[in-house]
Amino acid sequence: MSNPDARLTLDDVAPGQALPELAVDVCATTVVLGALASRDWRPMHHDKDFAQQRNGVRDIFLNTPNLAAWYERYISDWTGPTGRLGRMQFRMRDSIFPGDRMVFRGAVESVSTDDVGCGWAELTLRVSVDDRVCTECRARVALPCTASDNPWRRQGTDWRP
Amino acid sequence: MSELPEQVREWIGQRRYEQAGEFEVERGYIFTSCASVENGNPLFWDEAVARRLTGGWIAPPTMLSVWFRPHAWAPDRTGTEQPLQVHFDLKEQLGLPEAVMTDNTLVFGAPVRPGDRLVTWQVLRSVSEPKRTKLGLGRFWVIDVESVNQRGDWVGTETYTGFGYRRDS
Secondary structure, eight states, X not given: OOOTTOOOOGGGOOTTOEEEEEEEEOOHHHHHHHHHHTTOOOGGGTOHHHHHHHSOSSSOOOOHHHHHHHXXXXXXXXXXXXXXXXXXXXXXXXXXXXXXXXXXXXXXXXXXXXXXXXXXXXXXXXXXXXXXXXXXXXXXXXXXXXXXXXXXXXXXXXXXX | OOSOOHHHHHHBTOEEEEEEOSSOOOHHHHHHHHHHXXXXXXXXXXXXXXXXXXXXXXOOGGGGGGGGSOOSOOTTOOSOOOTTHHHHHHHHHHTOOEEEEEEEEEEEOSOOOTTOOOEEEEEEEEEOXXXXXXXXXXXXXXXXXXXXXXXXXXXXXXXXEEEEEXXXX
16 A cells, blocks of 8 residues: 655666566456446446356456556555656456456666656556456656655646656 | 448547536545555545645546546436447447457546546547457547546546457357
8 A cells, every 4th residue: 555655756766676566356346346436337347247248258347447546556556645647558458357366567667857857757567367467558657856856746838748 | 341431530530529527526436436446545545645745635647537427327318428429439330339448548637636627528539440359350449538627727638449349150
């Protein structure tokens, strides 16, 4: 869980650095709660018969907006509250079903400072179930350049996600 | 199936379905979202931290699409509203009964705050030639959803890649 006192700064990270692993046991409640939390009423996220008969999959599965929320939680657990998400791109490769143990892993791909002095870490992330990679994600997150810096104060042309 | 209908070609690049969110951004739903992924980031739970870092409460950035997804029912609503209507228009126009989302890009602007009322619109960017995948025969399409707040500040853009298909019999 995100530490309120965590203040990961740009100096703390380097290319190749791994993020701590996060494992989550998915159950039907995980899927349904995630769908309702993202106001996704489509039946393949709560109706097993529909998922099997119409989508041709074995069960209900996690929806895309909720997976984005899982990725956000994974990233902010690492950065602490001063980390500010700028961009997130992910690809669904396979579905995640009740009974799966999904494991988040990630690494820092690069670190940079933009023209207006904002520090950025580019991350490569993925969620796997056993040996199956279910989603891959690239994220760009702003980190404080110093202990007194705060990316959340950036606005307008000073914010370049 | 190889010919793209004229109407679908016209939709490409067109700004469609501009609408204000059905409801204001509210903390109750922020808690529901955080609970669904066990997100303990103090920005959403600790007012002192939120005030110090973000000038008050904000919503998790990835909740962007939540704020324009309609409730499942409303007393004065006629017909079924869909949150990503261009996606459903494409399914219908192209005769592709099933669809999944394959890629999703989110770019975040000004923080979204409780009380905000967002305005969004959708733009179809492209539709592919017919493709066969393990799901069936269909087409990929790319849709942008742009969002601004009530002051016109850009709060984010979501880009969805969908695959509409017909299952192999």
